[in-house]
Amino acid sequence: MKRFALTLAATMAFAMPAFAGDQYVDGTGFAVSGYDVVAYRDLDQVAVGQSQPEAVRGRSDITADYNGATWAFSTEENRDKFLENPAYYAPQYDGHCAYGVSRGGKVPANPNLWRIVDDKLYLNITDVVVGFWEEDVPGNINLAEGNWPGIEPDAASTSVIPKFTSEGPVSN
Template sequence: MSTMKKLNTLLAVATFGASLSSFAADIDMNADANDVAIKGYDPVAYFTVAQPKKGSPRYSATYKNAIYHFVSEGNRNMFRDNPAAYAPQYGGFCAFGVSVEKKLDTDPTAWKIVDNKLYLNLNKDVQKRWLTDAPGYIDTANDVWRDIKNVAASEL
């Protein structure tokens, strides 16, 4: 099976799965049924230790009606001081998915910081494709996001 066919199959399966999952926070935020974003990973840790770290409900903050968990009080406070600097782009939806007009869930370990912004992808296979032209996909996704951010994932 060709790489593109595999990617299209993967996106089709992910789209189906995303339409079945619950995004309880604002329609433009990817969060679970309890409004927890990034599956509980600390968004600040991507910037401070350059790796995903699972946060704790003990240290939490809310941004755009989604709850973020942090590994420490210091990380939580950094986030509270400037949440837009640390929150993932596209409300935490898959950066590649947004570029193809889909709101897909993400794997917190499939991440990349580009120009001081955090981008997440569906999984590491999709991330490999996204990394082949991250600037181009970001430009496309930025345009697309304006049109889809207020549309439910199930409607895309």
């Protein structure tokens, strides 16, 4: 009987639709405030405790749709790379602040406060939060990974990013 129950539970898990949270989209109308998520991979990442290089703004005429949002890119080549494997390039936690997720909530993330860890892009909300995040990056990722399944189905944050003026993607 126990084996039947486990088989039924496993079958039902595969039959049910996956719960996916909403991508964080700010007032620009674009994921990651219109910044090119592929371009992060070409930026020189600095040591913990130092400010990362500023992210690259995308263009409003070079876009793709993924996870219910429109994403902007600085080049057609970057858009094509994204379309080949969007989950690889998209930031973790649907673009929400990684430290916020580690603490059990969804808050917006600033595209200029980023770090790539184990080939995954993480964003955070403020410089102060980056300091907390960097005190224990592996531990905070572990906490966030444990919290994410419980909060992923929640609606995306509707808050604005503090101290961040997003002009969105470059218009052409």
